[in-house]
Amino acid sequence: MKARAETGYAAGTRSRASGRGRPATLIAVAATIAILCATVGAASAQEASKPSSSGGSTAASGGGSGAGGGSGSSAGSSGLRLKSERTSPRKVFFNGTRKATYRYSIAGRRPKDLKIQIVRRSSGRAVRTWRRDNVEPRTKHTIRWAGTNRQGGETSKGRYVFRVRKPGGGAAKPSRNKKGARSIRLLPHKFPLRGRHQYWDGFGAGRHHMGQDVGARCGSKVVAARSGKVQWRGYQAGGAGYYLVIDGKATGKDYVYMHLRRKNGPKKGTRVRTGQRIGRVGMTGNSTDCHLHFEIWSPPGWYDGGNAMRSVTRKLKRWDAWS
Numbered sequence: 001m002k003a004r005a006e007t008g009y010a011a012g013t014r015s016r017a018s019g020r021g022r023p024a025t026l027i028a029v030a031a032t033i034a035i036l037c038a039t040v041g042a043a044s045a046q047e048a049s050k051p052s053s054s055g056g057s058t059a060a061s062g063g064g065s066g067a068g069g070g071s072g073s074s075a076g077s078s079g080l081r082l083k084s085e086r087t088s089p090r091k092v093f094f095n096g097t098r099k100a101t102y103r104y105s106i107a108g109r110r111p112k113d114l115k116i117q118i119v120r121r122s123s124g125r126a127v128r129t130w131r132r133d134n135v136e137p138r139t140k141h142t143i144r145w146a147g148t149n150r151q152g153g154e155t156s157k158g159r160y161v162f163r164v165r166k167p168g169g170g171a172a173k174p175s176r177n178k179k180g181a182r183s184i185r186l187l188p189h190k191f192p193l194r195g196r197h198q199y200w201d202g203f204g205a206g207r208h209h210m211g212q213d214v215g216a217r218c219g220s221k222v223v224a225a226r227s228g229k230v231q232w233r234g235y236q237a238g239g240a241g242y243y244l245v246i247d248g249k250a251t252g253k254d255y256v257y258m259h260l261r262r263k264n265g266p267k268k269g270t271r272v273r274t275g276q277r278i279g280r281v282g283m284t285g286n287s288t289d290c291h292l293h294f295e296i297w298s299p300p301g302w303y304d305g306g307n308a309m310r311s312v313t314r315k316l317k318r319w320d321a322w323s
């Protein structure tokens with residue numbers, strides 16, 4: 001069910017035109033989407049009871065044997081107990097529009113000094129630590145995390161959980177609320193289209209096509225697949241139409257969005273978050289039907305020494321499945 005939505009171009013270098021084909025209509029898409037949406041969530045229930053080894057970070061090493069325990073049976077020695085805790089959302093994107101949010105309160109009567117950590121489940125290693133002194137008991141407090149490590153760089157994809165400790169390392173006894181500290185799934189990219197869509201021409205396509213075409217209704221939201229800085233915002237009548245090039249944060253790669261409906265995307269130099277709306281699907285430039293043409297360029301980037309990446313389709317489908 002491939003369709004050709006362009007007559008062939010590459011920004012700056014027009015390649016041969018082709019008269020073949022006309023885009024297919026949007027059918028059979030709904031079934032695909034239903035399958036994609038069903039994959040999330042199954043793994044999280046078992047995560048809650050999975051023990052993780054302590055160690056790794058120096059911050060976590062002082063707490064003794066109970067350091068990693070999700071069940072809390074051995075955490076009592078710290079004298080610290082959570083009254084409540086809640087983590088949301090369950091899925092966050094690196095530098096995304098929604099940060100992981102942890103709301104907690106501690107039991108007891110007196111304020112305490114605390115250390116809150118975000119811990120990678122598989123290794124028990126803390127990737128970030130927040131110090132909070134004189135934390136009032138029986139009051140809700142909030143920690144937010146954008147998926148970054150101490151240096152602001154990327155933390156690897158996977159499952160993470162918030163932990164509360166005493167500065168010396170002793171882990172807090174969990175709250176009696178069984179929902180407790182649920183894990184968060186951190187994802188590096190988000191699928192750049194919201195709504196129904198289908199895959200049209202991919203890389204090459206017999207016409208030097210440098211990206212993947214994804215058909216969707218004109219006006220569908222286009223979001224940043226990866227946070228970063230807008231490197232170019234332009235218009236190319238015979239090719240890309242309204243387009244955006246975003247220099248992906250901590251990837252060195254450029255992410256390119258073409259045929260956008262209007263000019264009004266974020267300006268050059270603007271920083272955008274993963275999942276932030278950057279435009280809407282259109283058919284500007286060399287385009288015969290509504291679709292997003294998406295490219296990924298290897299470092300150092302778009303027409304700057306990098307290459308358009310053939311893996312764009314595989315990547316998009318992976319992001320599609322988890323977004």
Ligand SMILES: [Zn+2]
Nearest residue numbers: 006212213293
């Ligand atoms: Zn295309």
